Amino acid sequence: MKNPLDITDRETLFRLLNSQQKATVFVDEIEMQQEILTRVRGQDHVVEDVVKLVRQQYAKVTRNRPVANILFLGPTGTGKTEMAKAMAGYLYGDESHMLRFDCSEFSGPEGKTRLIGTPTGYVGADKGGQLTRPVLNNPKKLILFDEIEKAFSGVFDLFLSMMGDGRLTEQGSGRVADLTQSIIILTSNAEYEAIAKIQEQVTDAYEQIDAIKKHLRDCKTFRPEILGRFDRIYVFKPLPQEVLAEIAAIKTIALAKQFDLQLDWVDPQLMAEALLASFKVAEFGARELERIVDSMFAEAMIQARQDGVKCIALDRSADGQIVVRASETAALASSAMT
Ligand SMILES: Nc1ncnc2c1ncn2[C@@H]1O[C@H](COP(=O)(O)OP(=O)(O)O)[C@@H](O)[C@H]1O
Ligand SMILES: [Mg+2]
Numbered sequence: 001m002k003n004p005l006d007i008t009d010r011e012t013l014f015r016l017l018n019s020q021q022k023a024t025v026f027v028d029e030i031e032m033q034q035e036i037l038t039r040v041r042g043q044d045h046v047v048e049d050v051v052k053l054v055r056q057q058y059a060k061v062t063r064n065r066p067v068a069n070i071l072f073l074g075p076t077g078t079g080k081t082e083m084a085k086a087m088a089g090y091l092y093g094d095e096s097h098m099l100r101f102d103c104s105e106f107s108g109p110e111g112k113t114r115l116i117g118t119p120t121g122y123v124g125a126d127k128g129g130q131l132t133r134p135v136l137n138n139p140k141k142l143i144l145f146d147e148i149e150k151a152f153s154g155v156f157d158l159f160l161s162m163m164g165d166g167r168l169t170e171q172g173s174g175r176v177a178d179l180t181q182s183i184i185i186l187t188s189n190a191e192y193e194a195i196a197k198i199q200e201q202v203t204d205a206y207e208q209i210d211a212i213k214k215h216l217r218d219c220k221t222f223r224p225e226i227l228g229r230f231d232r233i234y235v236f237k238p239l240p241q242e243v244l245a246e247i248a249a250i251k252t253i254a255l256a257k258q259f260d261l262q263l264d265w266v267d268p269q270l271m272a273e274a275l276l277a278s279f280k281v282a283e284f285g286a287r288e289l290e291r292i293v294d295s296m297f298a299e300a301m302i303q304a305r306q307d308g309v310k311c312i313a314l315d316r317s318a319d320g321q322i323v324v325r326a327s328e329t330a331a332l333a334s335s336a337m338t
Contacts, residue, residue, distance in 0.1 A: 014093045017140045027055040032090050039086040039250070040079045042243035046072075046234045047083070053232060054087070054183065063180045069163040069229050072187040073195060073212070074236025077285020080187040081146055083236075087183070088142040099134055100144045103151035112154045117171040125172035131158075132170035135177040142183045149190040149221055156226060159186070163229040190221045195235055209233050239286060241275060247286045248274040251293045256312065259301045264327035265313035270296070300324040 016025045032051045040047065050070065057067045072080040081100075088098035105111070113119075117129035128136070135141055145151070145159070162168055166180035195212055202208045212233060216222045239247070248271045256263035277292045297314060304312050304324045313327040 010093075013091070017092055017097075018138070025058040027051070027058055027091070029055050032087075035090045036083065036086040039089075040083050041246050041250070042239045043079050043083065043236055046236065049232065050083070050087070050234065054091070057231075063166065065166045066163060066179050067181065067183045068231050070183070070185045071230045071233045072185060072236060073192065073233060074189070075192045075238055075285060076189045077282060077287035078236040078239055079286070080236055081144070084142060084144045084185045084187070087185075091142065091183075092140070097138070097140065098142045098144060099131060100146065101131070102146050103148045103155070106151045106155050108152055109154055111152050112158060113171065115155070115158060116168055117173065119171045122172075128170050128173055128175075132168055132175070132177040135168075135179060135182065136170065136175055139178045139181040141181075142185065143179070145184075145186045147188060148186045149188050156223060159226055160229070163226070188221070191216060191219060194219070196238075199235065244275050244278065244286055244289070245271050248278075248289050248293060251290050252297060252314070255293055255297060256301060259298075259305050261301055261304055261309070262311045262327075263314065264311050267315050270314055270316060270322070296322060297324075 013025065013027065029051055032055070033047055036047050036051065037044070053068055053070075057063070072083065074080060084100075085095055085098060088095050091097070101115070103111075106114070113129070115129050115131040117127065117132060118125045127133070131143065135143075143162075148159075158168065162179050163184060166178065166182075168177045168179060169175070170177060194215055198211045198215060199208060202211045212235065213227045217224045217227055245268075249266065252266055252271075252274075253263045274289060274292050274296060277296075278286070278288045281292075282288045300314065300322050301312070301324060304326075309324070309326045311327040312324050315323050315325060317323045
């Protein structure tokens with residue numbers, strides 16, 4: 001007989017991941033990969049492996065540590081945060097199951113109480129922690145700590161406990177948050193230049209990760225016991241121009257969607273201009289592309305909305321203006337209808 005849980009459709013996936021129930025969850029590897037790839041470009045080496053890891057670990061009914069402890073390394077603006085968001089988006093249907101903590105806000109000792117709550121007798125003790133309370137409510141979460149090199153050392157003690165035995169005790173209530181059903185992702189831009197050099201020198205994948213770990217330990221970026229708790233360490237690559245152009249196109253399509261427009265075509269010259277503008281404000285990475293695309297095209301898209309157009313193409317007119325026209329496909333579709 002078919003195991004009632006052995007169903008990989010999205011509805012079942014969401015139901016299982018949204019319930020408190022401990023159960024085997026079968027993740028559809030190909031579908032998850034494809035969905036992440038619609039959002040994250042140029043990091044295929046990470047996508048393939050991370051999806052496999054999540055699938056294998058979620059298929060276990062019980063664990064005595066988190067589903068996965070993952071470290072994303074690499075230069076800023078290369079898709080580390082975006083990858084975590086895309087994973088949460090696929091697994092849980094939306095990003096509300098992702099708890100994201102920006103570690104630059106945890107540079108002092110108060111970071112610890114924000115995460116696990118205030119001790120009994122202090123103001124706010126009944127509120128619980130910003131990490132522990134949501135996990136107590138539903139333990140299936142993707143927990144993201146961004147730019148962890150900026151965190152206060154006391155917060156690292158929490159990482160050790162979370163990643164080691166998958167438990168965190170909330171101060172105040174004394175309740176124990178179960179992290180054995182959560183995925184924990186830490187990201188860091190630290191030492192990326194040195195790491196890039198190691199990647200050039202050491203070609204074997206295992207030896208490379210080992211050399212990177214040694215470097216991070218020796219330069220005291222991370223304590224050795226933290227490094228030892230990661231199931232995987234992935235290094236994000238700098239993004240070549242053609243990938244940045246693809247991302248600019250993804251961002252333009254997403255912007256059009258926000259205006260309820262379907263973007264069918266965009267002049268490649270306009271994408272090249274977006275890249276050029278991006279290189280001017282940021283050394284590399286795609287961080288500024290969203291803002292740039294927004295400032296280039298928002299007005300034209302609003303105009304299209306006002307003109308009642310649904311499907312658009314973006315062009316540059318002879319006098320240098322950005323113009324938006326009703327797209328050919330839409331024209332064809334409407335002429336086919338008449
Ligand atoms: N590889 C990528 N694929 C798609 N979008 C990306 C990629 N890298 C960066 N971006 C875009 O650039 C912005 C910053 O990316 P982010 O993931 O926050 O970078 P970081 O590596 O610093 O965490 C986001 O809007 C994101 O969508
Ligand atoms: Mg980030």
